[in-house]
Amino acid sequence: MAAPRMTIPTQLVLQALLEADEAYGAELGGQTRLPSGTVHPILARLEGLDWVVSRWEDIDPSAEGRPARRYYRLTENGRAQARAALDRAARQVQVRPTPRLIRSLS
Numbered sequence: 477m478a479a480p481r482m483t484i485p486t487q488l489v490l491q492a493l494l495e496a497d498e499a500y501g502a503e504l505g506g507q508t509r510l511p512s513g514t515v516h517p518i519l520a521r522l523e524g525l526d527w528v529v530s531r532w533e534d535i536d537p538s539a540e541g542r543p544a545r546r547y548y549r550l551t552e553n554g555r556a557q558a559r560a561a562l563d564r565a566a567r568q569v570q571v572r573p574t575p576r577l578i579r580s581l582s
Contacts, residue, residue, distance in 0.1 A: 479557065480521050482565040485510050489518045490558040493528065498549035500533075519548050527554030 480486055488508040492499065499507070505515045522528040529551055533544040550558060 482561055485514050486518050487565055493550050498547045500545035500547050527557055
């Protein structure tokens with residue numbers, strides 16, 4: 477199964493989804509501090525990979541005074557894939573001193 481690129485924004489969205497049963501796009505944007513134009517394309521890619529499913533909130537927008545929200549949640553497979561991908565991404569982060577830093581430490 478294909479995996480999304482594990483950019484920092486993708487990692488933030490996956491982490492937020494792992495912490496919630498389900499969340500709507502603006503809520504995820506608030507949690508991750510990412511703009512809607514970043515969050516929603518990530519959610520669309522994750523949904524295309526079957527890591528995420530979505531549903532529209534069942535409300536009367538005129539009664540609520542706002543549009544219906546689209547809620548997202550990880551599938552069981554998506555939850556497992558997200559955990560594995562975040563673990564791999566964390567292991568790949570290595571702190572290497574730059575040559576300038578090494579000279580200043582000498």
